[in-house]
Amino acid sequence: MDKKKLDQLIIANRELAFQNEEKEKRAAELIIANRELEFQNEEKEKREAELAIADRELAFQTEEKVKRAAERVIAMKELIFQNLEKQKRAAELIIANRELAFQNEEKEKRAAELIIANGELIFQNEEKGKRAAELIIANRELAFQNEEKEKRAAELIVANCELLFQNKEKEKRAAELIIANRELIFQNGEKEKRSEELSIANAELAFQNEEKEKRAYELIIANWELVFQNEEKGKRAAELIIANRELKFQNGEKEKRAAELVIANRELVFQNEEKEKRAAELVIANVNLEQFAYLASHDLQEPLRTVSNYMKVFEEDYLMLLDDKAREYLHSVNSSIERMSSLIKSLLNFSRLGADRTLTYINCNELINDVLADLDVMIKTSGAIIEVTEMPDIMASEIEFHQLFQNLISNAIKFRRKGIPPKVQIRAKELDKKWEFAITDNGIGIAPGHFSRVFEIFQRLSTNREIEGNGIGLANCKKIIQLYEGEIRIESKLGQGTTFYFTIANLII
Amino acid sequence: MNTKLRCIMLIDDNPHDNFFHERTIKKYDINSIVISKSSGTEALEYLKSQKEPHSDLIFLDINMPGMNGWEFLREYNLLDEELKSRTIIVMLTTSDNPNDIAKAKKWSVVVEYITKPLTIEMMQEISNRYFIQ
Numbered sequence: 001m002d003k004k005k006l007d008q009l010i011i012a013n014r015e016l017a018f019q020n021e022e023k024e025k026r027a028a029e030l031i032i033a034n035r036e037l038e039f040q041n042e043e044k045e046k047r048e049a050e051l052a053i054a055d056r057e058l059a060f061q062t063e064e065k066v067k068r069a070a071e072r073v074i075a076m077k078e079l080i081f082q083n084l085e086k087q088k089r090a091a092e093l094i095i096a097n098r099e100l101a102f103q104n105e106e107k108e109k110r111a112a113e114l115i116i117a118n119g120e121l122i123f124q125n126e127e128k129g130k131r132a133a134e135l136i137i138a139n140r141e142l143a144f145q146n147e148e149k150e151k152r153a154a155e156l157i158v159a160n161c162e163l164l165f166q167n168k169e170k171e172k173r174a175a176e177l178i179i180a181n182r183e184l185i186f187q188n189g190e191k192e193k194r195s196e197e198l199s200i201a202n203a204e205l206a207f208q209n210e211e212k213e214k215r216a217y218e219l220i221i222a223n224w225e226l227v228f229q230n231e232e233k234g235k236r237a238a239e240l241i242i243a244n245r246e247l248k249f250q251n252g253e254k255e256k257r258a259a260e261l262v263i264a265n266r267e268l269v270f271q272n273e274e275k276e277k278r279a280a281e282l283v284i285a286n287v288n289l290e291q292f293a294y295l296a297s298h299d300l301q302e303p304l305r306t307v308s309n310y311m312k313v314f315e316e317d318y319l320m321l322l323d324d325k326a327r328e329y330l331h332s333v334n335s336s337i338e339r340m341s342s343l344i345k346s347l348l349n350f351s352r353l354g355a356d357r358t359l360t361y362i363n364c365n366e367l368i369n370d371v372l373a374d375l376d377v378m379i380k381t382s383g384a385i386i387e388v389t390e391m392p393d394i395m396a397s398e399i400e401f402h403q404l405f406q407n408l409i410s411n412a413i414k415f416r417r418k419g420i421p422p423k424v425q426i427r428a429k430e431l432d433k434k435w436e437f438a439i440t441d442n443g444i445g446i447a448p449g450h451f452s453r454v455f456e457i458f459q460r461l462s463t464n465r466e467i468e469g470n471g472i473g474l475a476n477c478k479k480i481i482q483l484y485e486g487e488i489r490i491e492s493k494l495g496q497g498t499t500f501y502f503t504i505a506n507l508i509i
Numbered sequence: 510m511n512t513k514l515r516c517i518m519l520i521d522d523n524p525h526d527n528f529f530h531e532r533t534i535k536k537y538d539i540n541s542i543v544i545s546k547s548s549g550t551e552a553l554e555y556l557k558s559q560k561e562p563h564s565d566l567i568f569l570d571i572n573m574p575g576m577n578g579w580e581f582l583r584e585y586n587l588l589d590e591e592l593k594s595r596t597i598i599v600m601l602t603t604s605d606n607p608n609d610i611a612k613a614k615k616w617s618v619v620v621e622y623i624t625k626p627l628t629i630e631m632m633q634e635i636s637n638r639y640f641i642q
Contacts, residue, residue, distance in 0.1 A: 302523070306523070309626055
């Protein structure tokens with residue numbers, strides 16, 4: 001490479017280096033300027049912010065001013081209005097003032113006139129005062145004259161009245177005299193007539209007198225009669241007074257008696273209540289007794305059966321080991337056991353009566369036929385004749401009525417006279433709401449004294465040896481009949497026969 | 510029942526009754542086996558244990574202290590069906606109360622109701638009716 005070219009290149013290089021430095025300086029200056037600008041910018045932004053605040057302040061102040069201005073306008077308007085009012089008022093006052101001035105003038109004129117008039121009046125007053133004084137004097141004079149005249153007038157009026165009255169009286173008297181005159185004339189005529197009539201009347205009176213005397217006599221008699229009657233009445237009154245006292249006394253007695261009766265009544269009510277209580281207690285006691293009878297008989301049966309069973313063991317297994325006496329004793333024990341067993345069973349049955357109260361329709365003819373079938377052996381062996389009439393249908397317990405008829409019919413057969421075949425009649429008839437049944441036999445009869453005893457439990461009239469029985473049959477019958485609100489009674493003659501009557505309520509209507 | 514009457518159980522608190530009934534049963538058939546129990550509880554114990562001999566017929570009393578006849582029946586009813594199917598019960602009691610009779614009829618296991626004392630005739634009838642001769 002040539003030198004020139006190299007130099008040029010060096011110069012260009014230097015030039016470029018210089019330019020570079022310049023550019024670097026310039027860049028540094030630009031950076032500084034830039035920073036300055038940034039600072040200024042920040043300042044400007046701050047200033048803007050401040051300005052914005054100031055602006056807002058101004059805006060607020062402006063608004064306040066506007067408001068204030070508006071208020072002032074309103075105040076102004078108010079003042080203007082008030083001013084106008086004042087002006088009007090002033091005008092009115094001016095007019096009123098003028099009026100008052102005018103009135104004042106008028107009043108002053110009037111006052112002047114009044115003063116003049118006053119003077120005139122004072123003068124007139126004085127004149128009138130004088131005149132009045134004069135008039136008072138004149139007046140008094142006149143008043144005196146007046147009084148005098150009035151007195152005189154009054155006297156004249158009185159005199160006048162007197163004259164007038166006298167005049168009238170005289171006229172009246174004259175008129176009266178005329179009338180009296182006429183009357184006298186008329187009376188004279190009348191008296192003549194009257195004297196004639198009086199002579200007739202006199203005759204009449206004489207006759208009447210006689211009559212009256214007669215009558216008086218009669219009256220005297222009647223009087224005596226009345227006196228007598230009076231005395232009688234007096235006596236009677238005295239008697240009545242006595243009778244009255246008697247009645248009062250009796251009344252008092254009756255009241256006492258009534259009071260006593262009230263007390264007695266209360267007592268009876270009390271006794272009644274007591275009886276009801278007692279009856280209720282008896283019902284309970286009765287129920288308890290029945291319960292007791294049931295339990296007792298039930299529990300008695302148990303050991304008795306054991307005894308009876310062991311007796312059987314004896315009879316079956318050991319009889320051959322005993323002698324005749326022992327066998328006889330054993331037999332006695334056995335029959336006693338049987339009897340006791342039968343008693344207990346009867347007692348059990350008796351206590352059970354009424355326990356089952358299921359009532360059904362029963363045809364009594366059918367029922368009696370059943371009973372007769374049960375008693376067949378007894379009827380045949382005794383040769384009994386049984387007659388049964390038409391029997392009703394009833395509402396009852398079949399078991400109870402079976403027992404009832406069986407007891408009565410078997411009794412009728414059982415208590416027969418020796419050698420006479422028993423004849424039993426069974427009848428029924430309807431009474432008022434009741435059925436009455438009758439069982440008649442031709443047996444030994446019952447003494448009247450024993451009628452009630454036969455219905456008591458375990459009561460027997462005959463001894464065991466004569467007739468079998470346990471003394472419970474009729475007690476059963478009575479109990480059954482009582483369950484049907486019925487009654488049982490006896491008609492009997494010793495040695496001729498007995499009829500048992502019983503009634504039961506007819507529940508079929 | 511298609512069995513022969515061989516073993517009979519008596520349930521009664523009264524030892525005398527058990528004695529008489531056993532005697533009657535033996536008189537009817539000397540080969541019969543009789544098991545006497547004096548209470549329902551004892552009887553139930555025996556039945557539950559399934560001991561041999563097995564009872565073909567039970568005579569049951571009603572009125573007993575402790576467990577009575579009805580209470581025994583309630584307990585008995587809970588027993589095994591197979592066991593029950595081989596046994597019949599007959600009420601044997603003093604009570605001829607219709608209420609008791611009606612009550613007994615309600616129990617299917619009870620076939621008869623008889624009142625004491627047990628007789629040879631009764632035994633005959635029960636045997637004929639319910640067992641092979």
